[in-house]
Amino acid sequence: YVCGPTVYNYIHIGNARPFIIFEVVRRFLKFKGYKVKYIQNLTDIDDKMINKAKELKITVSELAEKFIQEYFIDADSLNIERADVHPRATEHIKEIIELVKGLEEKGYAYEIDGDVFFDVSKFKGYGKLSGQNIEELKEGARVEVDERKKESIDFALWKRAKEGEPFWESPWGKGRPGWHIECSAMSMKYLGKSFDIHTGGSDLIFPHHENEIAQSEAYTNQQFVRYWMHNGYLCLDSQKMSKSLGNIMKVRDISQKYKGEIIR
Numbered sequence: 001y002v003c004g005p006t007v008y009n010y011i012h013i014g015n016a017r018p019f020i021i022f023e024v025v026r027r028f029l030k031f032k033g034y035k036v037k038y039i040q041n042l043t044d045i046d047d048k049m050i051n052k053a054k055e056l057k058i059t060v061s062e063l064a065e066k067f068i069q070e071y072f073i074d075a076d077s078l079n080i081e082r083a084d085v086h087p088r089a090t091e092h093i094k095e096i097i098e099l100v101k102g103l104e105e106k107g108y109a110y111e112i113d114g115d116v117f118f119d120v121s122k123f124k125g126y127g128k129l130s131g132q133n134i135e136e137l138k139e140g141a142r143v144e145v146d147e148r149k150k151e152s153i154d155f156a157l158w159k160r161a162k163e164g165e166p167f168w169e170s171p172w173g174k175g176r177p178g179w180h181i182e183c184s185a186m187s188m189k190y191l192g193k194s195f196d197i198h199t200g201g202s203d204l205i206f207p208h209h210e211n212e213i214a215q216s217e218a219y220t221n222q223q224f225v226r227y228w229m230h231n232g233y234l235c236l237d238s239q240k241m242s243k244s245l246g247n248i249m250k251v252r253d254i255s256q257k258y259k260g261e262i263i264r
Contacts (some may be wrong), residue, residue, distance in 0.1 A: 001187040003200035006043040007067035008052040012248035014234040014241035021231045022199040029234040040083035078260045089182040096177045096185045100157045108218040114160030114173040130206035175199045182210040193220040202230040
């Protein structure tokens, strides 16, 4: 399972790096004789999607449709083989709700005003992937601050819908899934409760993959993933290439000058 793109813009070559690297891993495993089931999700609902859709004055689904198509144009230009399945978060709301309900029933989640949070204190192995200390994490590292939470490190499983946002009906009212729960629900649907390899950029180790482990293992009571693989950043002048820094080179632009094999 590889964490795929959030489809709100054209991908840059830093985004493309993990998709190329882990597609090469897949090719190598197949070359060595393994049967490989390869899943790459498409994140088509989150805060970035909502904000970009508002900016462009279109719906989130219209934004997703456009940039899913644009992503595959760029991926094809780089000769990235299609995954066996490219699941979309919005097409797995039923599975996500079932997972959140299960965590709530097992005592790992709590609801406040239509928002559902994972209670990190209940999961004893938290921090085992990132190697971070829970007490230090509580001081706040890439964690949303919400005074209503039991602890600052608790993370959202389900978010109450705000005015003008997409929503789905749930046992907690109208809302949408949190980012982390989407990948747990989709990976377990297509690969089972425990699978071999989960990949992504090293920026996803914490909190995304750490949270995936916590919520998945709390739900199943078994090991979620046997091997984690993370690629390093693509840097430009010693800075990570990112949209927020404005130092990106879009695949679409650079492919006008160089062939896909050269970019790979």
